[in-house]
Amino acid sequence: MVDLIPIWLCVFFTLGIYSILYRENPWFRIAESVYLGTAVGYAVSQDLLYIRNQWSGQWSQSAGMMLLFAITMVVGLMWYARFNKSTFYLYRWPLAIIVGTGIGMALKTVIFTQFLDQIIAQANTPFFVAGDLIGT
Structure with a gap:
């Protein structure tokens, strides 16, 4: 039952x-x-x-990592400052951290894929090709 x-x-x-x-x-x-x-x-x-x-x-057992965890908790709680007009300015800090981190991660991939990889590919091309009559 x-x-x-x-x-x-x-x-x-x-x-x-x-x-x-x-x-x-x-x-x-x-x-x-x-x-x-x-x-x-x-x-x-x-x-x-x-x-x-x-x-x-x-x-973590180290005091430094516990402090880092406490700081991240405070920054996470700062997201809720958005709902109060008197503490709205605190909301900008975690937003800036997230946006900055996202832009940094995106720029890293852009630099590697669109800039450095093309330079490396250009540097790997041979300057002299066997059997080429130009320059002889």
Whole structure:
């Protein structure tokens, strides 16, 4: 009997999600809210567990790496400063870090593929071809 309760809950919520095919109704809204709440709760719990494991020393035992981890956590929390007008200026720092990192990674590939590789290919071409009459 106890095993049937989760099965019937799954059936109830699955039919609730499929009820949107008919039209939007309160049953769908309840099923949608429960689904999103469960998904967000699971994601938050996994993220907090990951942070706890990293902070407890499984990530690194050195003090320098723990300081680096703390700084990255602060920069990550600065993303949420965007939602408050008085702290909006803090949002620009992590945005600048992400944009700068992306541009740097893109420029590295551009320089290698469009500039250096062509110079190397040009340098590898022979200046003298056997049997060529020009220059003899």
